[in-house]
Every structure is written in C-alpha cells, then in structure tokens.
Amino acid sequence: MRVLVLGWEYPPAVAGGLGVACRGLTTALADRGHRVVLATPRLEGAPDPEPHPGVTRIAIAATVEGDARPGRALPLDPYATDDERAASTERGAATQRLYGRDLRVAVDRYTRAAVDALAETEFDVIHAHDWMTVGAALRLRFQRKRPFVFHVHSTAYDRQGGESRGRRGPIADVERVGARTADAICTVSGHTRGVLTREYGVDPGRVHVVYNAPTEDVPLDAPHATPHAPTVLFVGRLTRQKGVGFLLRAAVEVLRQRPDGRFVVVGDGEERARLVELAASLGIARRVFFTGSIDDAARERAYRTADVLVLPSVSEPFGLTPIEALQRGVPVVVSDACGAREVLSSAPSVPPWDAPQLAGEILRLLGDPGLRDDLVARGRAELDELSWNRSAASLERAFEGVLAAER
Amino acid sequence: MTSLVFYFQVHQPYRVRPYAYDEIGRRHDIFDDELNEFVARRVSERCYVPMNELLLRAIERSNGAFRCAFSLSGTAIRQLEAWVPEALESFRRLAETGSVEFLCETSRHSLAALADPVEFREQVDEQRRLLERTLGVSPTSFRNTELIVDETVARQVRELGFDVLIGEGAHQLLEGRTARALYGMRDADGFPLLLRDFDFSDDIAFRFSNRGWEAYPLFAPTFIEWLEALPQGDPFAGLFMDYETFGEHQPEDTGIFAFMEEMIDLAVRSDRLDFRTPSEIVRTERVVEEVVYPRPISWADAERDLSAWLGNHMQRSAHDAIYALGPAARASGDPSLLSQWRDLTTSDHVYYMSTKFHSDGDVHEYFSPYDTPHDAFLYVMNAIEDMRLRLGVDAARP
Numbered sequence: 001m002r003v004l005v006l007g008w009e010y011p012p013a014v015a016g017g018l019g020v021a022c023r024g025l026t027t028a029l030a031d032r033g034h035r036v037v038l039a040t041p042r043l044e045g046a047p048d049p050e051p052h053p054g055v056t057r058i059a060i061a062a063t064v065e066g067d068a069r070p071g072r073a074l075p076l077d078p079y080a081t082d083d084e085r086a087a088s089t090e091r092g093a094a095t096q097r098l099y100g101r102d103l104r105v106a107v108d109r110y111t112r113a114a115v116d117a118l119a120e121t122e123f124d125v126i127h128a129h130d131w132m133t134v135g136a137a138l139r140l141r142f143q144r145k146r147p148f149v150f151h152v153h154s155t156a157y158d159r160q161g162g163e164s165r166g167r168r169g170p171i172a173d174v175e176r177v178g179a180r181t182a183d184a185i186c187t188v189s190g191h192t193r194g195v196l197t198r199e200y201g202v203d204p205g206r207v208h209v210v211y212n213a214p215t216e217d218v219p220l221d222a223p224h225a226t227p228h229a230p231t232v233l234f235v236g237r238l239t240r241q242k243g244v245g246f247l248l249r250a251a252v253e254v255l256r257q258r259p260d261g262r263f264v265v266v267g268d269g270e271e272r273a274r275l276v277e278l279a280a281s282l283g284i285a286r287r288v289f290f291t292g293s294i295d296d297a298a299r300e301r302a303y304r305t306a307d308v309l310v311l312p313s314v315s316e317p318f319g320l321t322p323i324e325a326l327q328r329g330v331p332v333v334v335s336d337a338c339g340a341r342e343v344l345s346s347a348p349s350v351p352p353w354d355a356p357q358l359a360g361e362i363l364r365l366l367g368d369p370g371l372r373d374d375l376v377a378r379g380r381a382e383l384d385e386l387s388w389n390r391s392a393a394s395l396e397r398a399f400e401g402v403l404a405a406e407r
Numbered sequence: 408m409t410s411l412v413f414y415f416q417v418h419q420p421y422r423v424r425p426y427a428y429d430e431i432g433r434r435h436d437i438f439d440d441e442l443n444e445f446v447a448r449r450v451s452e453r454c455y456v457p458m459n460e461l462l463l464r465a466i467e468r469s470n471g472a473f474r475c476a477f478s479l480s481g482t483a484i485r486q487l488e489a490w491v492p493e494a495l496e497s498f499r500r501l502a503e504t505g506s507v508e509f510l511c512e513t514s515r516h517s518l519a520a521l522a523d524p525v526e527f528r529e530q531v532d533e534q535r536r537l538l539e540r541t542l543g544v545s546p547t548s549f550r551n552t553e554l555i556v557d558e559t560v561a562r563q564v565r566e567l568g569f570d571v572l573i574g575e576g577a578h579q580l581l582e583g584r585t586a587r588a589l590y591g592m593r594d595a596d597g598f599p600l601l602l603r604d605f606d607f608s609d610d611i612a613f614r615f616s617n618r619g620w621e622a623y624p625l626f627a628p629t630f631i632e633w634l635e636a637l638p639q640g641d642p643f644a645g646l647f648m649d650y651e652t653f654g655e656h657q658p659e660d661t662g663i664f665a666f667m668e669e670m671i672d673l674a675v676r677s678d679r680l681d682f683r684t685p686s687e688i689v690r691t692e693r694v695v696e697e698v699v700y701p702r703p704i705s706w707a708d709a710e711r712d713l714s715a716w717l718g719n720h721m722q723r724s725a726h727d728a729i730y731a732l733g734p735a736a737r738a739s740g741d742p743s744l745l746s747q748w749r750d751l752t753t754s755d756h757v758y759y760m761s762t763k764f765h766s767d768g769d770v771h772e773y774f775s776p777y778d779t780p781h782d783a784f785l786y787v788m789n790a791i792e793d794m795r796l797r798l799g800v801d802a803a804r805p
Contacts, residue, residue, distance in 0.1 A: 229802060259803035264428070276781045277762075280720035286728050286792070287802065290785050291428040298429045 001399060003029055004123035004140070006114065006133035007040045010049040016237060017320045018153045021188065021212050022129050023050070025151075028392035029127075030054030037121050039136075041110045060117050060136075062110035103132075111135035115143060125399045127151060131171055134178035141183075147402040149395075150182035151210070152192055154317045157199045161240030162315030162337065162352075176200045183402040186210045186395060188318040189339025195315070208398040211343050212318045213386040218327040230261040230366045233306035233330070235299070235321045236313075238269030243312035243335060243352055245271075245278055250312075252282050253359035258366055263288045266302050303328040307372065308365045313338050314352040322347060326383055331375040333361045343386055346378035409587070409634065410643040410683035411674060412601070413475035414550070414573065415650035417455070417498075418516050419447055419483040420755035422776050426789045435797065437790040438750065442776060447486040451494035454654035455487075459497040461668055466506045469675045474506045474682040477650070478550045481514030481530075481537050482753055488541060495541060502542045508684035509538055511546035511569065517752035518716060520551050520560045521703065522730045529737070530749070531567055548573065548685040552754050554603065554647070554706040555713065561595035571689040573647065575706040576602035580698055587641040591694035599689050600698065603647040603706060607634070612648035616661040624662070627669035635679045642692050643683060647706070708763065708770070715758055715771070721784040722757045728791045729756075735798040748794055751787070759783035 005026050009019035030036045036055045041062035049057050114136035126148040128137035134150065141148040156172035157163075179185055179200050185207045187193045193209055196202040232254065236242045244265060251263050265275070265288065272290065279288040291302065303309075309325035311334045318339040322332040326344075334341050335352045348365075350357040365372055424439035465473045479498065487495040501507045513519055514533035519526040531549075538544050549569040551560050556574040564572050576586025586604045591597035610630065614620045622629070634644065649656065657663040674680045683691075707715040717723050729751050736748035759775040760783045777783040795802065 260801070262802070273779065273781050276784060277720060280724040280784070283724070285721065285724040285784075285788060289428045289431075289789065289792070292785075294427075294429065298427075301429065 001125065001396070001403075002035045002123045003037070003399070004118065004121065004126045004146075005029075005036055005038045006126060006128040006136050006140075007038060008130060008132045010038070010040050012050060013046040016154075017212065017318060018130055020215055020320060021153055021318075023052075024213060024215055024388035025127075025210070025392055025395060026055055027052045028388035029395065031389065032392055032396070034396075037118075037123060039114060039118060041106060058117055058121065060110050061113045062106040107132050107135065111139065115139050125149060125403060127395070127399075128178070128182075129153065131156075131174045131178060134174050137178070138181060141181075147183035147406060148181075149184045149186060149398055149402060150178045151186045152179070152196065152317070153188055155192065155195050155199070157195050158192075158315040158317055159239065159241050161243075172200075182206075183405070184208060184398045186398055188212050190342050191315075191337065191339040192317040195317075208394060208401075210391050210394045210398070211386060212320060212323070212340075213388045213391050214323050214327055214383050215388070218324075228305045230258055231306045231308075232261065232263045232362055232366075233266065233302060233309045233325070234264070234312070235266040235302070235309065235324070236311070236319075237267050238265070238271040238275055240271060241313055241315055242269075242271075243314045244275050246314070246335075246353055246355055246358065247310055247312045248275065248278050248282060248284070248288065249355035250358040250362060251279075251284055251288060253356065254362050254366070255284055255287050257363055259287075261287060261366065264302055264306065265290045266294060266299060267291075268293045300328075303330055306330045308333060308362055310358070310362065311335065311338055311340070312352065312358065316340070322379075323383060323386075326376060326379040329376050331365055331372045332379065333358065333365065344379055344382050346375060346382055348375075408679060408681055409637050409639075409641050410681050410688065411634065412643050412645045412647075412683055412685060412688060414510065414645070414647045414685065415475065415477050416480075416550070416648070417477060417483050417650045418480040419443070419450065419486050420516065420753040421482055421486070421750040422446075423751075423756060423783075423786050423790050425777075425782070426786045426793070428785075428789055431789055431793045432796050435747075435793060437747065437793065439776070443486060444490045447483075447490045447494075450651060450655050451487065451491040453659070454651055455491075455494045456497055457659075457664065458650065458653040458667075459494075459501055461664060462507075462671075463497075463501060463504065465668065465671045465675075466501075466504045468672070471504065471506045472675050472682065473671050474508075474684050474687070476508040476510055476548070476684045477501070478510040478512050479538075479542075480512060480516040480753075481534050482516055482750060484537055484541055499542050502544050508548065508686055509542060509544045509546050510548045510550040510573065510685065511535060511538065512550045513552055515749045515752050516552050516754055517749070518552060518555070518726065518754050518757075519730075519752060520555065520563055521713075522726065523733050524563060525737070526730075526733050526749075526752070527563055528567065530752075547571075548601075548689070553715070555703055556600070556705075557700040557703040558592060558594040560703070561592045561598045561600075565595060565598045571599040571601050571685055573645075573685065574600050574602050575704050575711055576604055576645070577704045577711040579701060579711065580704055584696070585641065587637070587644050588695045589642070589688065589692040591697045593697035593699050597694060597697060599694055601645055601685050601688060603645045605706070607644055608646050608648050611646070611663075611666075612652045612656070615663060615666070616657050625666070627666050627673055630666075630670055631673045631677060631680070634674070635677060639679075643688055714763070715761055716754050717757065719760070719762050719780075721760045721762075721780065725760060725784060725787050725791070726757050728788065732791070732794060732798055732800060735800045736794075739798055744794075744797060748798075751790065751794070756783070756787050760787075 007022045011023050038057045042059040126137050129151045130153050137148045179202045193207040197204045279285045309330050309332045311319045316338040322340050325332050332347045334349050336349050337352050341349050348361045421438040513530040548571045549564045550573040554575045586602040590600045736745050760780045761771040762780050
C-alpha cells in the first residue's frame, strides 16, 4: 500500500505525545512493507524528521520565525488551546499569542503548500494526524480522489480540561469537520472514541481504536541506585487537561502522613504560575519541586528517582508517561479519564477530582515496596502486549476498510 | 532654621542564580556571582563613585557644613570589597571627613527583626564589626531593613544600645501630624524615632525625572524655595532615599547630579536651612509626642506595610522555609555555610516574588533579575532545599 502521512511534529522536534506516536506508526507501516511518504511542515530552526528506511519525507513550506530545538517546545504548538490565544496577562501569554497567531498562519501555509508539493506523489490512502493536517487532507482528498483516514491524538475538548465548551471554537470546528468527513477515523483510545461520539456527534462505527505503544526498549538496570526521599513524579504539560491541581491537593494529605515525601512536577505550560501559587497556598511548597522543561538526561534522572508516577488528567486521550514510567520500573497511578488505562488495567486508577482517593493510592504505594514491584511487573507484562507493529496492523485494517468501500 | 537630614541607603543583595531542581544536592553555589559582580561594578561606576565624589567636594567647599548620613548593607560592603574596592575606598574617605554619619542595620539586609530575634542580634553585631573594620566607624543610630518599624523592632534596637531609630513618616502612623518632628514610641519606652518626609524625599527619588509631574523639570532653586517655606518651627526634614537614585534609577542625563550639587550649595548659603545627621538631631531635639504603631510600617510600595515581602503565599512560604533553617545554620559550626544561609535572609529574595500589579508591580519588576516572581520563588526554594540537605535538617520537621 502507498500511504501518504500528513504530520505536524515529528522527532527529534517534539512538544508532546503526537510526534512520538506519529513516528511509531509511520515507521511501523514502513517496516510492514508499505511505501510511506511523510509530509511534515518545514519549521525554521527545527531539525528534520529522523530518517527511516521506507519512509520518504517531503517538506511542506510552513515557515514561521522561531527557535525549536530537540526536547524543547515547538514554536508551533499543536496543543495550544483557543483559550490560550485569548489569554492576556498570564505568564507567557505574549509568547502564546505569538505562537498562536503563527500557528494559524503556518497551518494555512501548510494546507495551501501541501497540494502543490505532493502533486507528483502517488498514494492510495491519506493518513492525517490531528487537526493541523485536516485542511490539507481534505484538499488532497478532493483533488486526488483518495480516501482520508483521520488519526485523532487529542481533541479541543480534552485540551480544555474535559469541559463541554471545548466543543466550540475554531479548532474544535476543524476537528469536527475532519471527523465527519473522513472516510475513517482512528483514535488513540476508547476514551477518545467516546469524546468524538459524545461531543462531536461522530458515528462510533466509523472509529477504530489504535493504541499507542512503547517506543524504545529501556533496560531496567537498578533504577533506584541511590537512596532518596519518597518521591511522587508528574511529567507533562502544565495545562488544565493534566489535572495537576488535583495532584497537589492530594499531596497535602500524602505529606501530612509522609512529611519526608516530595513531589516533582516536570514540564511547563500556561498553568505553571497558578500551580506554583497553589502549592504555596496549600503550605506544601517546600516539598513540591517544579522543574520546568528539562532535557532528556534530567528527565531520565527524574524517573530513576521516583517511587510513583501519577497522571491525574481530567481528560487524556492516551498518556504516554505511564508507559515511560513502567519501562523504568516506576509504578503508576492514573485517573479514570486516561486512555492509557484501557491498556494498563493493573494500574490503580481514581476518578478525576477525587484527591482523597488519589492520596490513598499514593500512600499505599509509597508504603509498600512489594506492591510497587508487583504493579511494575504486571504493568510491564501489559506493555509487552503493545507494540507499534501491532498498532500499525490495526491501522492497516482501517486503510483496507476504506479502500474496500471505494471498490 | 530647618535642618535637612539626608540619609542615603546603599544596598546590593547576593542574587540567587537560576538554581535548577536537578542541581539540588549536587551543586552548592547558589548565588549568581557573575551577575552580582556586574551589577556592583555598574552601580559603582554610575552612582557610588561619582556621587561620593560630588558629596566629598560639597563637604570640602562648605567646610563641613554639608552633612549627611549613609547606611550600607553588609552585603553591599562585601561585594564592593571583593569586586570594586575603589568604591568602598571612596565611602571611607567620606567617613574620614567627620561630616558623614554611618547608621547601623542588619548585616544581610534581612527581615530578622521580625522573624528571628537571635539572628537579628547576631546580624547587628556582625554589621558593627564590618563597619568598624571597613570604614572605621561605630554607629549609634539604627535603620532597620526597608525602614520596617514597630515596637518589637524598636525594643530590640534599644536593647542593643542605639539612640534612635529611622522610620517612615507614613499616614497610618502620623494621621495628619507632621513628619518633621522627633517622636517617641510609646510602647518602647519612648524610644526616639526619626521619620522620613516622603513628599520631599520622593520629589528627588521618584518624581525628579517624571515628565508627567506638574513640577517637572525640578530645579534646585525651586526645591530650596519649598524647603525655606516650611514653618520655622519645623526642626528638620528627613530626606531618606536609596543612594542608587543618583545615576542608576535617575540616570546622569536627567541632571540629577547637577541638581544635587546646586541644591546643597544653595542650602549651605541659606539662612533658613542647614544640615544635620540623625545622631545630631537626637542629641539636640526633644521628643514632642509619643506615637503608637498600628502594625509594622515600611517605606515600600503604596501600602507602606510588609506586603512587598510577605504579601503572597510564595513569599511567606519562602520566608518561613529560610528562617526554619536558622537554628541549624547557626549550630552547624561551618562559617561559610552559615554565611551562605545568612545571605538567603536578604529581603530582596522575597521581594522578587511579589505578584503585586499596578505601579508597585512595575517597581518590583524593575529591580528583579528574574523573568517572573514564580521563577524567583522556585530558584530560591531549590537553593533552600540544597541547604536543608547540607545542614542535615529533617524534611519532616514542621
């Protein structure tokens, strides 16, 4: 099969899970013998996508000013919410506005340039990742008469923290049009299929769940070599979606019972100032450390000195950090609203907003090394069931379905 | 005759460097030496050296009739000693004229008077030794950090043997009375209080270069006319301001140096004005009335209270976390560790964490080396955590 992949971020330039998942699926499709063309925007200052045998990259002009380095946030932030753009005096609002405005311009340029840049490219099916590529996918579908499979990694609804007003706004509109006009839809979880069904009115029969998977093999070599305080880790963007405020409220109870404990919050985002102030007002600032965005080595150290990873999201399409944590021998607690929970049934899960229950789960894990080992072992066994190759196989079935419908 | 009591505050903190979480327990240098040296050199070049020279010449021209007071924070003295010794030398020359009084304060420009009486006493002793060693002076007047005063502060200062305390002539204290009189503090055995006349002081310190001010541009003869028009019964006017006003906050091209030079000469020649220092005032004037502090009062921001340093949760968290380590730091027996901890007690660290908006927020931002108050907070909290580990203080201790 000849697959045209319309992507946005792609390693080594990644801001979140989208780029990692796009690479996982794209390379697995190539490894399974498909001829893959990867069309991603050319971003000023951003490195080119990693090459892979069987993947031909075509750069689409979408240039805007910016400084994107590996491991840093992209200047074009695919996770920007409509609200961020409207924010005025919050920290980084100027930056967000700038990137927000640039993102619109860049998406427009990408959409217009894609049709020309791909005029000579032959393909059987279009595989388009998230809302930024929907415009280009629809034009190509119309002009080239090829079916379009829309892969949804995240929705405006999730990014608004699971509030229904996330259904409105220009980005949600693009997502809705994409989901309603695509020949088939793939989502990273049953959770996201539910969001599309509930919030966007999509027929669930057209949605295929294609789970994310671990990307690399991480050797589990003495993860906790040095003694350290009992440590609870969060890794992710500091947005409302991630529910870190809920973790901080649980931290109050955890620290009351384990005053030697510490919470490490890795990542940055528009909620940072509010969360830092919240930790201070809850009286736990001495035991809560905000690292900001950190490089891979520091992130690795953060995992290696953690006893529990928490993903407290209020609405999370998938959530790759529980996988990263389990690979490094760190047990996880997730919220019910995380897609990853569907593949990690061994992980304790709590309803979003239920800080007391979250505190209880954290304390149980901090106090019981045997339980931690057990949950890591069970979680890793579940991870063994996941692979990008298997996910690509599911994706193939979605492609075959739309191609069969054509005939 | 009204005496002009000039007191200039010289202060530089040891600013904390962007101290990352990942460095806790691995790197123990917590201050931004490069930035601190840069600022010390720049402020010396723009302000301390030229302004000291100007004042020295004014003292010589007037045969000592021009008099003023200074307070130099210990952190500023140590930075000048290390990086700009010629600037410290020029302060020493001023001390040698006999026309300049040096006030005492805490050696680390700290809030210890409110937070930790033991630490306060030690920092005052340390400052006395530092002033004796570097400038050859033994102060008798006291200025607490940012003019923060209440009865608790005054009682401690009195016990340490000082004669007078410098304060802000705030509305909430005076309630309509003049700042140009010597007051006593009722609940501190009438301890003498020398107050700042913030109208006249801020004409120079804040409004001088403000083009929107109705008196702009202010010339020396006008300012002298205003002072000469004061009631004859006003014994003095306290003109207290940051020394960095001259050449740093008000750059040279605003004409601030020429203004000061001419204003001093005009006042020296005036038959209605002269100059005295705080210790001269307290020796010659009687306390006219006793006042009661409703709460601690400072010279900062519109509120003139503690909100510039302890106004939000971040500031209070950091303040508490710093002082919680005091007993362990003093008991550590490690002079360099103790000194490093003491440099964390400098009030600027929490000042940078202020989230006040409006005009005062601008002032905080002007002084801050950090992008946001939250950055300032997180860097300091990381540095405190490293210090806690080095001191072996149990995290579980409340």
